Amino acid sequence: MKRYIYAIASTVLLAAVGLVAAPSATATATPTVVNCVGDSVGTYDPGVTNVAQTLEVEGHDEASCVSLTHPTLTSFTADYSGEVTKSCATLFGGGSGTQTIFWNGSSTMTSAWSWSSTSTTVNGTYVLTVTGPITSGVLAGSTLTQVVTFVTLDLGACSRPGGLTGYDAPSTWIFSGL
Secondary structure, rough: HHHHHHHHHHHHHHHHHHHOOOOOOOOOOEEEEEEEEEEEEEEEEEEEEEOEEEEEEEEEEEEEEEOOOOOOOOEEEEEEEEEEOOOOOOOOEEEEEEEEEEEOOOOOOEEEEEEEEEEEEEEEEEEEEEEEEEEEEOOOOOOEEEEEOOOOOOHHHHHHHOOEEEEEEEEEEEEOOO
């Protein structure tokens, strides 16, 4: 009788461990390919004011990266520029564009992506989320999500002569889906 009870208990324990340890057949997690942390720095010309006007935007993204699947991708830089019509009230409206990423300081190892952006305010801090597909080059077929957190943005400059002329904001980039 004791052996029978131990056999049942062992079978139940193994079955329970199997249920806990076995991955769900319906789980469809998208693996993260590369995680990057850095800064997004940009300028506005003329400065952004409370009155809508056409502005030239120029900026630079720079990040350090880690990846288990692509350990040779350790950093990148990416410049951006364009013309927008904005005021301080519409500064964080949606947008779209393209950008080329240069990996590890190389001019030949690149990724091109097409992005669109949305924004929100979290506890008084503007958070810009930029997402889109990598359309060619390194990691083609993956999706990039960039989150820029404007923790030190001086919106009071919108009311001063010259307006808000730039930003320097921490940013994260997640390349996923391959």
